[in-house]
Amino acid sequence: xxxxxxxxxxxxxxxxxxxxxxxxxxxxxxxxxxxxxxxxxxxxxxxxxxxxxxxxxxxxxxxxxxxxxxxxxxxxxxxxxxxxxxxxxxxxxxxxxxxxxxxxxxxxxxxxx
Amino acid sequence: xxxxxxxxxxxxxxxxxxxxxxxxxxxxxxxxxxxxxxxxxxxxxxxxxxxxxxxxxxxxxxxxxxxxxxxxxxxxxxxxxxxxxxxxxxxxxxxxxxxxxxxxxxxxxxxxx
Numbered sequence: 001x002x003x004x005x006x007x008x009x010x011x012x013x014x015x016x017x018x019x020x021x022x023x024x025x026x027x028x029x030x031x032x033x034x035x036x037x038x039x040x041x042x043x044x045x046x047x048x049x050x051x052x053x054x055x056x057x058x059x060x061x062x063x064x065x066x067x068x069x070x071x072x073x074x075x076x077x078x079x080x081x082x083x084x085x086x087x088x089x090x091x092x093x094x095x096x097x098x099x100x101x102x103x104x105x106x107x108x109x110x111x112x113x
Numbered sequence: 114x115x116x117x118x119x120x121x122x123x124x125x126x127x128x129x130x131x132x133x134x135x136x137x138x139x140x141x142x143x144x145x146x147x148x149x150x151x152x153x154x155x156x157x158x159x160x161x162x163x164x165x166x167x168x169x170x171x172x173x174x175x176x177x178x179x180x181x182x183x184x185x186x187x188x189x190x191x192x193x194x195x196x197x198x199x200x201x202x203x204x205x206x207x208x209x210x211x212x213x214x215x216x217x218x219x220x221x222x223x224x225x226x
Contacts, residue, residue: 043216090155104155
């Protein structure tokens with residue numbers, strides 16, 4: 001009964017490959033996010049979807065393509081992986097609007113070799 | 114540029130002592146939130162303070178907000194070894210497009226038994 005679940009937890013792959021990370025939330029939230037956390041633990045927003053509509057796209061390379069088939073799911077597909085893509089990727093969700101706390105998944109550790 | 118900056122970057126204390134972490138930010142905000150991240154896990158929401166509030170308590174946590182100085186502090190009283198984690202402040206920025214939180218760099222707290 002995990003609130004925000006993302007898979008896989010670990011992803012090790014070669015440069016140039018394409019990979020996907022999946023995220024699902026069972027909280028009934030209408031907004032979902034992808035955050036990237038670098039090796040210094042700095043957390044930066046990448047994308048936000050509200051009811052399947054993209055509302056935030058933070059100058060992320062277009063090799064990254066989020067897809068939201070419904071408001072409970074937000075997947076992240078990454079093409080042509082680069083060494084610099086190595087990081088921990090977190091999915092999160094909340095109800096849209098100010099004063100709403102985020103619920104995070106446990107993260108996907110992506111290592112590009 | 115990054116919105117929140119936290120101080121100190123790392124803090125090591127003995128069990129039973131109090132821990133104080135500070136956060137500064139640059140723009141006007143709707144609210145400020147604090148999150149905890151245990152090693153290898155996602156972030157967990159601790160407490161939210163609105164821009165018109167000055168102080169808030171939750172169990173052993175006390176948060177203050179000074180909007181004139183654009184700063185906040187998180188105090189953990191009577192710390193325990195289980196409080197060892199990274200602590201992040203996050204601001205919900207006024208006027209920002211979409212619903213987003215901007216995170217600081219975090220403070221790594223180590224509580225020694």
